[in-house]
Amino acid sequence: MKIMVTGGAGFIGSAVVRQAIRENLEIVNVDALTYASCIENVASVSNSPNYAFEHVDIRDRAALDRVFEGHKPDAVMHLAAESHVDRSIDGPSDFIETNINGTFNMLEAARAYWQDCGRPDGFRFHHISTDEVFGTLSDDKEELFTEQTSYDPRSPYSASKAASDHLVRAWHETYGLPVVLTNCSNNYGPYHFPEKLIPVVILNALEGKALPIYGDGSNVRDWLYVEDHADALLTVIRHGKIGRSYNIGGENERTNLELVTTLCRILDDLRPRDGGPYENLITFVTDRPGHDARYAIDPTRIRDELGWRPSVTIEEGLRKTVQWYLDNEEWWRPLQKRDGVGKRLGTG
Numbered sequence: 001m002k003i004m005v006t007g008g009a010g011f012i013g014s015a016v017v018r019q020a021i022r023e024n025l026e027i028v029n030v031d032a033l034t035y036a037s038c039i040e041n042v043a044s045v046s047n048s049p050n051y052a053f054e055h056v057d058i059r060d061r062a063a064l065d066r067v068f069e070g071h072k073p074d075a076v077m078h079l080a081a082e083s084h085v086d087r088s089i090d091g092p093s094d095f096i097e098t099n100i101n102g103t104f105n106m107l108e109a110a111r112a113y114w115q116d117c118g119r120p121d122g123f124r125f126h127h128i129s130t131d132e133v134f135g136t137l138s139d140d141k142e143e144l145f146t147e148q149t150s151y152d153p154r155s156p157y158s159a160s161k162a163a164s165d166h167l168v169r170a171w172h173e174t175y176g177l178p179v180v181l182t183n184c185s186n187n188y189g190p191y192h193f194p195e196k197l198i199p200v201v202i203l204n205a206l207e208g209k210a211l212p213i214y215g216d217g218s219n220v221r222d223w224l225y226v227e228d229h230a231d232a233l234l235t236v237i238r239h240g241k242i243g244r245s246y247n248i249g250g251e252n253e254r255t256n257l258e259l260v261t262t263l264c265r266i267l268d269d270l271r272p273r274d275g276g277p278y279e280n281l282i283t284f285v286t287d288r289p290g291h292d293a294r295y296a297i298d299p300t301r302i303r304d305e306l307g308w309r310p311s312v313t314i315e316e317g318l319r320k321t322v323q324w325y326l327d328n329e330e331w332w333r334p335l336q337k338r339d340g341v342g343k344r345l346g347t348g
């Protein structure tokens with residue numbers, strides 16, 4: 001199977017590309033190489049005869065048509081997006097242009113190509129989305145996001161992803177495009193861009209800087225190791241039912257304070273600090289406006305229908321992640337110099 005992956009130089013897309021090449025699939029990686037990308041993320045597979053790269057912006061419809069014609073993919077996994085909530089608060093327009101208009105372009109280019117090919121049943125357009133489209137949950141642990149939960153996005157980022165989900169469903173209902181959708185909880189793991197919470201905490205800790213926690217640290221997220229997400233996505237593109245969406249989560253709810261404290265303890269173990277435990281560096285900072293209180297996924301559908309389960313516990317995944325950042329300074333050090341990284345963004 002030849003898969004066109006958009007956003008394959010980003011955090012999750014590159015995990016999909018690496019795993020797909022390991023599984024002998026053919027990959028066409030389509031990426032505009034924005035500030036959030038790092039083409040080194042796929043360096044380990046870029047010499048494979050099964051790998052091709054196209055430096056293309058999904059806002060450019062003509063370029064997308066050329067990619068479809070040139071590579072003739074059997075399936076599309078659409079991950080390219082602006083993904084940082086804080087940046088969406090400061091500058092929402094890129095999120096509208098890439099996440100909504102870009103997805104519209106992807107759907108139209110895929111539809112034209114699929115129709116030209118005689119509408120093959122086996123074609124798939126897989127839209128990779130987030131649980132943030134569902135809004136926020138109360139702290140009642142019985143309450144979880146299912147595939148039936150109503151959309152209620154509350155940030156420019158999640159609203160743009162919700163809009164793109166709606167477009168994808170509409171292209172299925174209206175034009176018959178064979179789509180599948182996934183909505184996943186927060187990811188963590190190797191190659192996570194150093195503006196997101198977990199890498200910020202690890203890298204600040206190593207430099208003896210404050211570990212910033214928004215508000216009182218009580219916001220709850222449901223964490224999933226990125227390679228388990230990649231595995232789930234490759235399961236859905238192969239076996240997911242057309243027109244269906246699947247929620248993906250690790251059943252690992254943690255408050256931000258619990259998460260940061262766990263990271264501190266792992267660091268105490270792997271790289272003890274002269275000045276005492278890393279927890280002493282925790283600092284509470286002004287909360288993000290509209291900060292959703294709790295996200296938690298009910299993954300019953302993907303587990304029961306497709307047999308997918310995460311392979312690591314959060315403790316194992318966080319330890320692997322910390323070790324990876326300790327071993328890969330040459331990867332993260334240059335990225336810290338990119339525009340906006342290390343600055344407090346999104347205070348409204």
Ligand SMILES: NC(=O)c1ccc[n+]([C@@H]2O[C@H](COP(=O)([O-])OP(=O)(O)OC[C@H]3O[C@@H](n4cnc5c(N)ncnc54)[C@H](O)[C@@H]3O)[C@@H](O)[C@H]2O)c1
Pocket residue numbers: 006007008009010011012013030031032033034035036037038056057058059078079080081082083084098102128129130131161183184185186187188193
């Ligand atoms: N990170 C998470 O925790 C998470 C959770 C659930 C869903 N998602 C979704 O998964 C997808 C990937 O997330 P990520 O964390 O890997 O993001 P990322 O920011 O690390 O990577 C995004 C990639 O898309 C590319 N891109 C951005 N705009 C583009 C454009 N106009 N044209 C072509 N390429 C463009 C970037 O260059 C980058 O390589 C996104 O759609 C996101 O909404 C992320």
